[in-house]
Amino acid sequence: MRHILISFFIIISMVFIIGCDKESNSTSDQFSNKLTLGTGMNGFTINGETTNFSRIGGNAIIYWRLESAADMAGSAVRIDISKQSTSGWTSETSFNFPSTQNYGHIMLSSFFLTSAGNYRATGVLATGNVTVASKDFTVN
Numbered sequence: 001m002r003h004i005l006i007s008f009f010i011i012i013s014m015v016f017i018i019g020c021d022k023e024s025n026s027t028s029d030q031f032s033n034k035l036t037l038g039t040g041m042n043g044f045t046i047n048g049e050t051t052n053f054s055r056i057g058g059n060a061i062i063y064w065r066l067e068s069a070a071d072m073a074g075s076a077v078r079i080d081i082s083k084q085s086t087s088g089w090t091s092e093t094s095f096n097f098p099s100t101q102n103y104g105h106i107m108l109s110s111f112f113l114t115s116a117g118n119y120r121a122t123g124v125l126a127t128g129n130v131t132v133a134s135k136d137f138t139v140n
Contacts, residue, residue, distance in 0.1 A: 031105040035123045035133040036065040041108050051137040059112040060139045066107050066123035068132045074102035075127035079111060084118040092119070096126070113139050 039048030039061075046065045053060040066077055077097045082089040095111045113119070122134040 031067055031069050033069050033133045034065075034067045035121060035135045036067075037121065037135055037137055038063050038065075041065070041110070044106055044108065046108070051135065053113075053137060053139050055114070055116065055139060058114055060114075061110055061112045062121070062137070063110040064108065064121065064123070066132055068105050068125065070105075070130075072099065072104055072107065072125055073127070074099045075125040075130075077107050077109075078124045078126050080122040080124060081111075081113070082120045082122070083115075084120070089120055116140055 036046045036049055037053075038046035038050060039053070041047060041063045044065070046063055053062055064079065066079075076099055079095045079097070081092045081094065083092040097107065097109050099107070116139050118136065118138050120134055120136050123132045124130065125132060
């Protein structure tokens with residue numbers, strides 16, 4: 001009986017120790033801070049990932065996917081657009097996108113530009129004004 005009791009305590013202790021082990025696949029390991037641009041989207045995927053866009057009918061439509069390592073927690077997303085000039089980057093415009101849910105790490109949408117040039121898009125979480133990621137691109 002004593003051996004059974006000792007074996008029982010050893011098994012319970014091992015289960016407790018294994019259960020307290022830190023999980024390596026935490027949420028922050030699954031997501032990174034990244035801005036992806038492309039020519040279309042399908043679900044949570046950007047199609048035609050590129051940094052070169054052509055104007056068709058005077059407009060270049062840029063689809064984007066912002067991924068945040070931290071939960072966006074319902075924050076709206078702002079895409080700040082800067083244009084490269086001879087004196088550096090100058091603020092051009094901003095696009096605001098309200099959140100459709102109060103949690104998550106990914107948001108997708110699109111915007112359009114009418115002028116050719118070299119640009120930088122910066123994804124910002126409006127709550128706290130937190131910059132997530134930037135991407136340089138060209139409109140022809």
